[in-house]
Amino acid sequence: MRGPFRNRTFRRLFVGRVITNVGDSFYFVGAMWLVYSLTNDPLYTGVAGFVTMVPQAFQFLAGPLVDRWSIRRILVGTQLVQAAVVSLIPIAHVFGVLTVELVLVVMPVLSALNQLVYPAQIAALPRILDDRELVAANSAFSVAYQGFDMVANGIGGVLIGLFGAVALFALDAVTFGIAAIVFATVSIPPANRTNEIQPTDSSGRLLAGDGSQVPSRDTSLVTNGNGDGTESDSSDSYVVRLREGVAVLRGTFIVPLLAGAVVANFSVGMILAATPPYADSLAVPGSLNSIGGAGAYGILMASIAAGGFVGAIGTNLVADRRLGRSMIVGYTLAGVFWSGALLASWLPVTALLFALAYIPIGVLAVQVAAVVQSAPPTELVGRVSSIHGSASASMIPIGSLAGGVVAGWLGPQAAMAALAIATFSLALYVLLNRDLREMPAPDRTTIDR
16 A cells, blocks of 8 residues: 555545544534434434435536546535534534434534545545556555544443543544645646547547537646646537546446445445444443443444445455455355344344444455546546445435434334345345446456447
8 A cells, every 4th residue: 555655645545544534433423413413313323324415416517527627626625614514513502502303403514524525535636646556556545534433433432331422523623624634735637638539420529428519628737827727728618527427427337336336325325323222232231421422423433434444444455355255255255244234133242243344344345445546537536436325325315214214113223234134235236237247356446448
């Protein structure tokens, strides 16, 4: 993983990602528990998860903006706005006007801003690194996300028990401010359009995926004075750029890959909504104001992140293995470990098995991210990755609502079982789908047009 870290711009992006990931973890852990503690109703945690994750379904709308706007300005601006928005929770608490409705408004706003942040970070990587470094760079980014999630979730659970969830929101405002300062020092070069391969007609004009002509464009580049080049492209409309991102996916292996991700993320939404009441059921009997329930919640969230962290670190060990086979084995193992965790119903064993279940999930997440970045043309990475993110996350909000309903009706353990069902189903799905089953290693996967 040393390769990308030799690049100074990548190092700064990495540090900024670490800081903003910590802030994201704190507000999500704090908000989910705060909603549950204010209502003592799993349905509200489902609603909280729904409103938080709905913006992810529209991440594809951010793709053309990310490809056109200054990445540095996107990163700095979103961090500053997030710092201001997250401060509303502690301010409302001080003045005695904190309500669950306010939390349910703040969460989707923060999430909506992140739909620009993460595609911008992803789009920056192929601009500053060679293709052969992308797997290592994605692994490092996943380590930053999963590893510091592990720390932040564990610490967050303890802080909630000791000082209350509001303390995490006050800390968030600081982390977002620091991240803005770090991102302000980053300079991202413009996309290299010379490497782009697009279908053309007999006269050499670009064709969209449906065979229609794409309007001609001035592809000259200018420097906007902030060290982050942008394109001078007045005739290139938002809709056309969005269509280009969709067109490149048609008829490719990414489509069935996304279908599987939809199933997986529905189950993820269910367990996110069910984890607070499930953790409370595993804790030492007591009230929600004790450290027991909050501490158990922090431990479970940390164990999930820890598994993803280990998986991200170990990705390079299987980077040259066929992705199709890795998915079959990985999803099967995840289902076995997750099922064992729920059957144990004892916090130490459950936490350990949760971590083991997420190791293969963490490996596969990094590998799929590398495929999405390296397969399409460089200039389309922002659009393709945001479309991929939106499609794969589209069922998480619905899953969260379903998880809240199921947890309230049948109990949180029933809702938590959704992930085991999904992973076993995905292993079978890949096995039966030839395009997925025969996928090569991520660095040898390309989109054939």
